[in-house]
Amino acid sequence: MKPxxxxxxxxxxxGCQLAVLNCEDAFLDxxxxxxxxxxxxxxxxxxxxxxVAFIEGSIHREIDVQxxxxxxxxxxxxxxxxACACIGNVQARSNFIAPAxxxxxxxxxxxxxxxxxxxxxxxxxxxxxxRAVKEIVSVDYELRGCPIVPEEFVHLVxxxxxxxxxxxxxxxxxxxxxxxxxxxxxxxxxTCMGQVTYGGCKAICVTHGYRCDGCRGFxxxxxxxxxxxxxxxKGLSDAQIExxxxxxxxxxxxxxENRR
Ligand code: SF4
Ligand code: SF4
Ligand code: SF4
Numbered sequence: 001m002k003p004x005x006x007x008x009x010x011x012x013x014x015g016c017q018l019a020v021l022n023c024e025d026a027f028l029d030x031x032x033x034x035x036x037x038x039x040x041x042x043x044x045x046x047x048x049x050x051x052v053a054f055i056e057g058s059i060h061r062e063i064d065v066q067x068x069x070x071x072x073x074x075x076x077x078x079x080x081x082x083a084c085a086c087i088g089n090v091q092a093r094s095n096f097i098a099p100a101x102x103x104x105x106x107x108x109x110x111x112x113x114x115x116x117x118x119x120x121x122x123x124x125x126x127x128x129x130x131r132a133v134k135e136i137v138s139v140d141y142e143l144r145g146c147p148i149v150p151e152e153f154v155h156l157v158x159x160x161x162x163x164x165x166x167x168x169x170x171x172x173x174x175x176x177x178x179x180x181x182x183x184x185x186x187x188x189x190x191t192c193m194g195q196v197t198y199g200g201c202k203a204i205c206v207t208h209g210y211r212c213d214g215c216r217g218f219x220x221x222x223x224x225x226x227x228x229x230x231x232x233x234k235g236l237s238d239a240q241i242e243x244x245x246x247x248x249x250x251x252x253x254x255x256x257e258n259r260r
Contacts, residue, residue, distance in 0.1 A: 002033065002034050002035045003033075003034050003035070003051040003052060003160065003161060004034070004035050004037045004047060004049070004050040004051050004052075005034045005035065005036050005037065005050060005051065005052045005053075005054070005157075006036070006037050006038035006039065006047060006050040006052070006053050006054070006071075006075070007020070007036070007038060007039040007040070007041070007053075007054045007056065007081075008038070008040075008053060008054070008055050008056065008057075008067075008071055009040060009041075009056045009057050010055065010056065010057030010058060010059055010060070010064050010067075010068070010084070010085070011057045011058045011059070011060050011064075011084060011091055011130070012056045012057030012058070012082065012084045012085075013084075014041060014056065015082070015146070015147040016056045016081050016082035016084075016085075016143075016146075016147045016148045017039070017040075017041040017056055017081075018041065018147070019147040019148050019150055019153070020054075020081075020148075020150070020153055021041060021042060022150065023150045023153065023154060026150070026154045029154075030154065030157050030158075033157065033158070033161045034052075034157065034161065037050055038050065048074065049074050049075070050074065050075050050076075051075070051076050051077060051160075052075065052076070052077045052078075052079065052157075052160060053071050053072075053074070053075035053077070053078050053079065054079045054081045054143075055068065055071065055078060055079065055080055055081060055085050055133050056081045056082050056084065056085055057082075057084045057085055058084040058085065058088045058089055058091055058092060058130050058131060058132060058133075059130070059131045059132075059133060059135070059136055060091075060128070060129075060130055060131075061128065062128065065136055068133065068136055068137055069136065069137060071137075072137040072138070077140045077141070077160065078133075078137065078138070078139055078140050079139070079140060079141045079142070079143060079156065080132070080133040080134060080139045080141070080142045080143070081143045081148055081153075082143065082144075082145065082146060082147055082148050083144065083145060083146035083215050083216070083217065083248055084146070085132065085133045085142075086132055086133070086134075086142045086143070086144055086217055087132050087144075087217040087248060087249055088130050088131060088132045088249075088250055089146060089215075089248055090247060090248060090250075091130050092130040092131075092132075092249075092250035093246055093247075093250045094130055095129050095130050095250055096246075096250065130250075141156060141166060142168075143156060144168075144198055144200060144215075144216040144217055145200070145201055145215055145216050146215040146248065149200055149201055152168060152200060168200055169198070169199040169200045170198070170219070171199045171219075172194060172195055172196065172197060172198070172199055172219050172222060173193075173194035173195075173197045173198070173199045173201065173203050173206075173212045173216070174194045174195050174199075174203075175199055176199045176200075176201070176202045176203045177194055177203035177206050177207075177212075179202075180202060180203050180206070180207050182203060182206045182207055185206060185211045186230075186234070190211050191211065191230075191231050191234050191236060191244070192206070192211040192212050193211070193212045193213055193214035193227075193244060193245075194206065194211075194212035194214075195222060195227050195230075196214065196218055196219055196222035196223075196224050196227045197212055197214040197215075197216050197217065197218065197219060197222075198216040198217050198218070198219050199216070199219075200216060201215075201216060213244070213247055213248065214244075214245075214247065214248050214249060215248045217248070217249055218249055224245075228241050228245075231244070
């Protein structure tokens with residue numbers, strides 16, 4: 001029997017689900033290997049249980065926590081899909097802003113009064129703290145990046161179908177950047193997060209003329225203290241360094257260097 005696979009989204013742009021749909025020929029192959037039983041981007045059906053649940057998005061509110069725990073209980077394997085689910089992504093920066101100020105910045109003063117006048121609406125916006133999926137439930141596999149790399153998704157699904165263990169790179173982006181024969185942006189007066197960031201994206205941003213901003217999350221063994229010293233040498237202030245570190249990884253970087 002084909003494994004039952006389901007996709008769920010929380011706080012996200014749904015770009016990772018689109019990346020799945022954009023796997024094109026490989027996606028058609030995958031449809032032959034698995035039964036997709038829930039996928040809001042593409043179908044309206046729902047299912048009581050599944051073998052693999054893909055979770056897109058970060059977790060903000062108590063109702064999200066309960067929903068996520070329910071999905072975990074109904075699935076044998078759970079995969080965090082994309083930077084939002086794996087590391088909290090840019091939205092986790094709001095963890096460092098007071099909730100009231102956060103709300104005002106997003107919705108303005110007028111809407112705040114409206115929401116507070118309607119207690120039934122309150123739980124819809126009362127988010128506590130932006131969290132990665134693994135902060136709430138156990139995660140079996142992570143597909144990193146913003147968005148995910150389609151080839152890694154296909155690799156993971158095929159491995160799960162045949163019962164093998166998927167493997168993902170545990171090297172820094174710099175390794176793939178060198179393999180792509182890119183000129184290092186540090187040699188052009190720019191700075192980069194590639195030294196401390198999980199590879200697997202083939203250094204796509206550098207290859208296309210930008211720098212790495214670290215969307216795949218911190219590589220645990222990377223020396224962040226040394227990296228920050230290099231950024232300081234290149235003229236970045238402590239505030240600028242913190243900004244760069246928190247862009248995608250606020251949920252991982254909480255002011256204590258080298259904390260995972
Ligand atoms: S990881 Fe990026 S592309 Fe994927 S859902 Fe989050 S914001 Fe969108
Ligand atoms: S450009 Fe960035 S990713 Fe590439 S080698 Fe330099 S530091 Fe590493
Ligand atoms: S180069 Fe850096 S920012 Fe770009 S996709 Fe890879 S990890 Fe993400």
